Amino acid sequence: MTAVVTGLGVAAPTGLDVTEYWSATLEGRSGIGRVTRFDPQSYPAQLAGEISGFVAADHLPGRLLPQTDRMTQLALVTADRAFVDAEVVPAELPDYAAGVITASSSGGFEFGQNELRALWSKGSEYVSAYQSFAWFYAVNSGQISIRNGLRGPSSVVVSDQAGGLDAVAQARRQIRKGTPIILTGAIDASICPWGWVAQWAGGGLSTVKDPSRAYLPFDEDASGYVPGEGGALLVLESLAHAKQRGARVYGEIAGHASTVDPRPGTGEPGLRRAIEIALADAGIAPADVDVVFADAAGTAEADRIEADALAAVFGPRAVPVTAPKTTTGRLYSGGAPLDLATAFLAIRDQIIPPTIGTTLSDDYSIDLVTDSRSALLHNALVIARGAGGFNSVMVVRGPSRELN
CATH class of the missing domain: 3.40.47.10 (Thiolase/Chalcone synthase)
Structure with missing residues (x-):
């Protein structure tokens, strides 16, 4: 359903x-x-x-x-x-x-x-x-x-x-x-x-x-x-x-996955696997994702893990990545739902909001959006990570003829 x-x-x-x-x-x-x-x-x-x-x-x-x-x-x-x-x-x-x-x-x-x-x-x-x-x-x-x-x-x-x-x-x-x-x-x-x-x-x-x-x-x-x-x-x-009831539809919750990282030093972080499972749950390929809303932890190690996972799944600089939470700070459990809302608004208006302040380091092979960018958007991927190794990834899809 x-x-x-x-x-x-x-x-x-x-x-x-x-x-x-x-x-x-x-x-x-x-x-x-x-x-x-x-x-x-x-x-x-x-x-x-x-x-x-x-x-x-x-x-x-x-x-x-x-x-x-x-x-x-x-x-x-x-x-x-x-x-x-x-x-x-x-x-x-x-x-x-x-x-x-x-x-x-x-x-x-x-x-x-x-x-x-x-x-x-x-x-x-x-x-x-x-x-x-x-x-x-x-x-x-x-x-x-x-x-x-x-x-x-x-x-x-x-x-x-x-x-x-x-x-x-x-x-x-x-x-x-x-x-x-x-x-x-x-x-x-x-x-x-x-x-x-x-x-x-x-x-x-x-x-x-x-x-x-x-x-x-x-x-x-x-x-x-x-x-x-x-x-x-x-x-x-x-x-x-x-x-x-004839409701207006922003879009669909198309896919989701959660993983937990292994104990430090005992295995690879679980973020890449969560992304792959969420895509499979949504029934789409990496090439079908039009924008990624990053977790954007703001520390070198955590950012490296996220950037590496994105490059591994989508290819280096192959998908636009944004972190509009740079305007609000990280809102703990509220941050990812706000990113979901932002993703639906971005799909509605066909525009990717910016990551403010950041100058992308050469260490990260991602296409970071630092100014609002017009784009054809249908599928967005939202990433959230929590202390203790929690990874959660959700795919949202814009309204289609079937949904309206």
Whole structure:
């Protein structure tokens, strides 16, 4: 059964709706700057892709605000916008006709930090009862399902930055099992001291203070990545259901694969294999891929592994490669779903968005797109990798006569 995307919701440092985000992405406008949500002076890494201008009280009922982390507030509003874009009214759906499957890499860290501060400074009687779930990895799935009455299959996937694609793949499985609609993707937000320490401990954060030079994947001066907040949620639907209600279709989730790298020093990284399996699942050859949205880790070793895998599968410089996340930072589990949304927009408008800031190193045999490039686009490949060796690869296909 074919799974198609009929709605997009975006929350990014460069835009809180699809139109704003897409315009900024094509123009290469950066949302990376010095952290403002806390004073980062005492930390080695001080830059982030922050979402500005978001006031949860403008979008959500007051009763939800003390119950939810910023991450969940962003997710609830993004879910609302995805349903509006798909012209789906959840309250009008039959029971069990829709579910929600999201990913998370950290949960509601800011909420948890605030409650721990209350515990330490005031005592246990000042800790909110909502702490029991507001921090949890599955809270976005739970709160979205409650708010929208989505009683179908629901779950959360945790595989670090690869999780967003794995969640969409799980949603596709549920569509194939007969659920008509699944809301899927991920929103992450962990720009608070507690979350910052955890991210720093994971390694890989850039300590460069200049926002234009801090996150430079595939560049000789690459020194790590800049974290960010946000992501995307997609309305995934069976093709039959989408046709029945006359829905506009962005395209199809055509193929997916996940692998895990072996223990260091014991074998080859699993990224190339994941790409090959995803292509086979989509029923296409490497020559059929028109653009690759790279994981773009921003460290020499990780970038080399990715570039080598792409050259091995597609041939040196044989397919355009882009990393628009250089405008937002890496959004953890939210980054890959945002790349999926970007891929569908790129296919819609037949243009590849740029990788900003980077000057491609001669060490990498890839065709890196550094300025927006018009192109004939039908199939796109999206790559996401997470700490611990997670690899996830997804092939998306634009709308065809069959899909409309």
